[in-house]
Amino acid sequence: MEATSPGWGAPPVIARADRFSLQDLLVEASFGIGAKPSRLIMTTLGTVLGIASLVVTIGFAQTAAGQIANQFDAVSATQVLVVPAEASSGGGETVRAGVLPWDAPERVERLAGVERAGLLAEVDVKEAPVTSVPVNDPSAAALFSPAVVATSADLLAAVRGDVVTGRNFDAGHDARGDRVVVLGARAAEQLGINRVDSQPSIFIGETSYTVIGIIDGVERRSDLLDSVILPMGTARNDFAVSAPSELHVQIDTGAGTLVSRQAPIALSPNAPENFSVTAPSGKSDLQDDIQADVNIVFLILGGIALLAGGLGIANVTMLSVMERIGEIGLRRALGATRRDIGLQFMVESVVIGLLGGLIGSALGVFAVVIVSVLQGWTPILDPWLAIGCALLGAVVGLAAGALPARRASNIEPITALRGS
Amino acid sequence: MTRPPVVELVDVTRSFPGPPEVQALKSINLRIESGDYLSIVGPSGSGKSTMLNLLGLLDRPSVGEYFLDGASTGSLDEEQRAALRGGKIGFVFQAFHLMPHRTVLDNVLLATLYSGVPRAEREERARAAIDRVGLSHRVDFTPGTLSGGERQRVAVARAVVGSPELLLADEPTGNLDATTSGEVMDLFEELNADGLSLVIITHDRAVAERAERSIRITDGRLLELA
Numbered sequence: 001m002e003a004t005s006p007g008w009g010a011p012p013v014i015a016r017a018d019r020f021s022l023q024d025l026l027v028e029a030s031f032g033i034g035a036k037p038s039r040l041i042m043t044t045l046g047t048v049l050g051i052a053s054l055v056v057t058i059g060f061a062q063t064a065a066g067q068i069a070n071q072f073d074a075v076s077a078t079q080v081l082v083v084p085a086e087a088s089s090g091g092g093e094t095v096r097a098g099v100l101p102w103d104a105p106e107r108v109e110r111l112a113g114v115e116r117a118g119l120l121a122e123v124d125v126k127e128a129p130v131t132s133v134p135v136n137d138p139s140a141a142a143l144f145s146p147a148v149v150a151t152s153a154d155l156l157a158a159v160r161g162d163v164v165t166g167r168n169f170d171a172g173h174d175a176r177g178d179r180v181v182v183l184g185a186r187a188a189e190q191l192g193i194n195r196v197d198s199q200p201s202i203f204i205g206e207t208s209y210t211v212i213g214i215i216d217g218v219e220r221r222s223d224l225l226d227s228v229i230l231p232m233g234t235a236r237n238d239f240a241v242s243a244p245s246e247l248h249v250q251i252d253t254g255a256g257t258l259v260s261r262q263a264p265i266a267l268s269p270n271a272p273e274n275f276s277v278t279a280p281s282g283k284s285d286l287q288d289d290i291q292a293d294v295n296i297v298f299l300i301l302g303g304i305a306l307l308a309g310g311l312g313i314a315n316v317t318m319l320s321v322m323e324r325i326g327e328i329g330l331r332r333a334l335g336a337t338r339r340d341i342g343l344q345f346m347v348e349s350v351v352i353g354l355l356g357g358l359i360g361s362a363l364g365v366f367a368v369v370i371v372s373v374l375q376g377w378t379p380i381l382d383p384w385l386a387i388g389c390a391l392l393g394a395v396v397g398l399a400a401g402a403l404p405a406r407r408a409s410n411i412e413p414i415t416a417l418r419g420s
Numbered sequence: 421m422t423r424p425p426v427v428e429l430v431d432v433t434r435s436f437p438g439p440p441e442v443q444a445l446k447s448i449n450l451r452i453e454s455g456d457y458l459s460i461v462g463p464s465g466s467g468k469s470t471m472l473n474l475l476g477l478l479d480r481p482s483v484g485e486y487f488l489d490g491a492s493t494g495s496l497d498e499e500q501r502a503a504l505r506g507g508k509i510g511f512v513f514q515a516f517h518l519m520p521h522r523t524v525l526d527n528v529l530l531a532t533l534y535s536g537v538p539r540a541e542r543e544e545r546a547r548a549a550i551d552r553v554g555l556s557h558r559v560d561f562t563p564g565t566l567s568g569g570e571r572q573r574v575a576v577a578r579a580v581v582g583s584p585e586l587l588l589a590d591e592p593t594g595n596l597d598a599t600t601s602g603e604v605m606d607l608f609e610e611l612n613a614d615g616l617s618l619v620i621i622t623h624d625r626a627v628a629e630r631a632e633r634s635i636r637i638t639d640g641r642l643l644e645l646a
Contacts, residue, residue, distance in 0.1 A: 019503075024533050035521045330517045333478065334578075335506015335534035337499050413478050417513060418469065 020340050029347040032320070040352065043316040046309030047356025047396055048363065051389050054302035055364025055381075061298070062380040063372055078115075079159075079220055080259050081278040082108075082247040082267065098274025100244045100267065102232075105152055107266045108247065113255025118155025119244040120221065123148040123235050128205030130228060132191040146187040147227045148204065150235030156182075158248040159220040166196035166213030174231040179238075181209040184225035185216040202228065207238065220248060251279075306396060309356065313400035317349050321408040328408055329416025342409035349401020350394050357393015361386045424490030426586050426617045427452035427475060432484035434470050444470040446640040448484070452619065454585065457612045459631035460621045467640045468621050469590075475619065476588050477505045489585060506535035510579030514591035516571045518563040518578075524550060525559050528578045535582035549581040550574070553607055569600030576607060580616065587611065589620045593627055605630055 033040055082104075087097035101107065105117040130145045153171045156163070169180050181202060183193060193200050193211055201208040209230070218224050235241045247267075251259050260279035264272035321328070328341055365386050372379035429450040435443045444467045452458055462468050473479035474486060477493060486493045489508060493501065510531075518527050528549055532542040550559055553573040563571055572592060579587055589608065593601035605627060612618045622628050634645040 019536055020533050021539075028533070031522065031526075326515075326517055327519060330519075331530070331534065332502070333476065333505065333511045334531050335502050335504075335536075337502040339499075340502075340534070414469075414473050417515075417517065 020336065025340075025343055025347055028344055029351060032324075032344065032348045033351060039316065039320075040355075043313055043352055044356035044359065046312035047306070047353055047393050048309070048360040050302065050306030050309040050396075051357050051360025051393050052364040052367070053305050054299070054392075055361055055386060055389050056367050057298035057302050058385055059364060059368035059379070059381045060371075062382065063368065063377050066380040067377050077253050077256065078251050080249040080251050080256065080263065081220075082249065082263050082275050083245065083278075084243075085274050085276040098268060098271065100247055100275075102244070104244065104247045104267055105154055108249055108259075108263050111259060111262050111266060113252045113259050115250040115252065116154050116158050117247060117249040118158040119152040119232060120155055120246040120248065121150045121232065121235060121241045121244040123150050123230060123239050123241055125204055125239060130191075130202060130204050132193055132200065132202045146184075146190065147223070148230065148239075149224065149227045150230045150232045150239075150241055152232050152244075155248060156215060156218075158250045159218045159224070160250070161215045161218035161224065164214045164216045165194070166211070168213050168215065169231045174233040177233040177237040178231065179207065179209045179234060180212045180231065182213045182215055182229045183211055184218075184227045184229065185214055186225045187227055188214045204228070209234075221246075306392070310353075310396040310400045313349060313352055313356075313397055314404060317345060317352075317401050317404040318407065320348075321345060321404050321411075325411060325416045328411050329413040332411075332413035333417060338409040341411070342405045345405040345408045346398070346401045349405065350397040353397015353400065354390065354394035357390040357396070360393060361390040364389070423454050424487070425451045425453050426456070426489055427619075428485075428487040428490075429474070429481075430485045430487070432474065432481040432486060434467075434474060434479065435482045443640055445474070445481075445637075448642050450635070450642060452586075452617060454617055455612070455615055457609070457618045457632040458620070459628040459634045460619065460637060461623060461625070461628045461634065462637035463623070466637045468637055471637060472588060472590050472621055475586070476509055476511060477501045502534070503536065506531075507582060508585045510582065510584040510587045512572070512575050512579050512587065512589040512592045514594035516563070516575050516595070518571055518574060520563055523560050523562055524555065524566075524574050524577075527563070527574055528581050531578045531581050535584075537582055546577075546581055549577040552580070552611075553577045567600070568596050569603055572596060572600075572604050573607060576604070576611075580611060584616070586617045586619065589618070591622055591624075592620065593622070593624060601627065 082100070084098040084100060087095060100119065102119070104119055108114055108117045125148050130148065153169060153174050156168050163182075164185060166182075168182055169178070172178075173180055183191065183202075188194060188211075191202060193202075194214070196211050196213060200211050202211060203209075209228075215229070216225065230238075232241070232244070247263075249259065249263065256279040260277040263277055264275040268274050331341060332338075365381060368381055369379045371377075427450065429448050432445060432448040432450075433443060434445040435441055448471075460468060460471060470479065474481060477486075477488070480486075480494070488504060493504070496504070519530065522530075525543075525546055528546040529542055531537075532546060537545055547556070547559065550556055553576050555570060555573055555577065558566060558570060558574075563574065566574070572595075587608070592608070593604060596604060601624075608618055608620070609630070618631075620627065620631060628634055636643045636645055
């Protein structure tokens with residue numbers, strides 16, 4: 001060991017731990033970066049923008065897919081439609097091969113994944129006019145004939161309609177064949193009926209029917225809003241409806257495949273091919289399609305921005321090396337190896353990239369959340385995305401700094417020190 | 421067992437390739453004993469810089485051997501040379517080469533990073549070196565606020581904090597006025613009196629004559645002056 005007083009004796013063998021260590025490296029690198037704060041800001045800006053745009057791109061894609069998926073879930077993913085299959089007869093015409101049984105809703109409601117079901121039939125009123133008798137206004141009744149359909153009691157719920165005023169008919173009306181009707185909102189408007197507490201009537205031909213409710217908000221078969229709706233039993237009695245034309249089923253999300261396979265069997269065990277089912281595909285297929293479309297273009301744009309950021313770091317680091325030739329020469333004269341110098345500039349570059357990545361990631365997450373809140377969306381962002389993008393910044397810094405660091409380590413102290 | 425010379429150059433030639441080939445130093449032989457005070461003079465282009473670089477392990481001889489503290493340097497790899505450079509040799513330059521944005525203490529500490537000074541002792545030794553050159557009251561100043569003479573003294577503190585055996589000074593008074601030059605030379609001589617071997621390269625005759633030994637380089641050849 002050497003003397004403790006500051007004399008000038010021979011130095012001891014240099015222990016590994018006391019040489020230029022990681023700690024020293026980080027300290028020197030941070031001084032190097034922090035020397036010119038304005039330049040640091042300029043350098044990180046490109047990476048910040050690149051990372052932020054990547055985060056925003058992927059974040060919005062995920063949020064949008066979530067929104068679309070929600071909408072799909074609400075409607076299409078939970079609606080199944082069963083109709084008699086079409087078969088071609090000899091003369092090039094098509095006839096219906098199957099017949100929906102009158103108890104189809106009950107049969108189908110037993111299946112797993114089915115919430116409710118309802119039947120719908122077209123009603124042929126044979127040119128009879130459909131008119132209304134206004135309650136207070138003696139002026140002419142509307143000369144407009146809305147379509148007439150018949151439904152089972154549960155159909156309204158199955159197509160997600162709401163009763164605006166009054167009530168829908170029930171299984172009792174259906175069974176008794178009561179002469180009551182429900183009007184679609186637009187039909188009611190055209191007929192001049194907007195209240196049912198006074199028990200208004202409409203006339204189909206000569207027969208009167210009491211209006212007991214007005215409905216709106218149907219998500220399927222929206223032409224119901226232009227129609228006069230009879231209970232199925234009434235329609236069979238008064239208008240000789242022979243068979244229902246559609247079975248609407250509301251299912252749980254994801255049950256589409258199952259129900260579309262089982263419903264025809266439930267309706268006609270011997271000949272399920274007589275029915276054709278329209279059902280939504282699996283939930284995940286839908287989301288994947290949507291995500292794929294939105295991502296590609298904007299990911300490429302984000303990648304380009306990041307590339308520009310990386311080039312910026314490379315440029316400024318090279319500039320920094322050129323400016324600090326004297327410092328490099330000095331460090332070499334003080335005993336630094338080429339490796340020490342190269343590592344120092346690499347670390348500076350990585351830290352700049354990481355800084356840009358962290359700030360860009362934070363800004364990107366912030367942007368996704370703010371815009372989503374303003375638009376009333378639910379922001380969806382994979383947390384690993386934010387972390388991964390921050391690290392991506394460090395990787396960009398690593399790649400960008402490689403060449404300048406090499407250049408720095410190759411500087412000859414001789415020329416460097418004489419230069420200034 | 422006598423102590424080996426700090427520096428021994430044996431038939432050292434340094435030539436630079438490329439047409440025409442230039443021999444900056446031709447068959448140099450030089451011994452510097454521990455504690456010597458040597459000045460090297462010569463006109464520009466005489467090979468002074470090359471001599472400095474060779475002595476400081478910043479360059480290798482094309483021909484011949486350089487023994488530092490009795491050990492041959494020719495077979496050492498890059499990392500070993502760097503370790504020797506940091507541990508046994510101290511540099512002082514004409515242009516000071518201080519880091520402008522960092523304090524005097526940090527500048528002196530820089531030398532301890534690469535010279536293997538035990539981590540626990542670094543700050544203590546740096547402060548001692550700064551005190552040795554008479555700048556304790558300037559420890560937290562940055563170079564921009566110091567005078568030329570003070571800056572050079574910081575550079576000297578940096579050069580000696582690692583307890584080197586050999587101090588190489590390249591035109592140390594080149595950027596200083598006469599009075600300050602005198603003060604810095606006084607400092608060098610104090611260090612020499614404490615046992616530090618001193619080599620001063622200069623074109624200033626007044627500075628050169630202060631040394632105990634003086635060597636002239638002309639056209640790559642060495643001549644020891646009486």
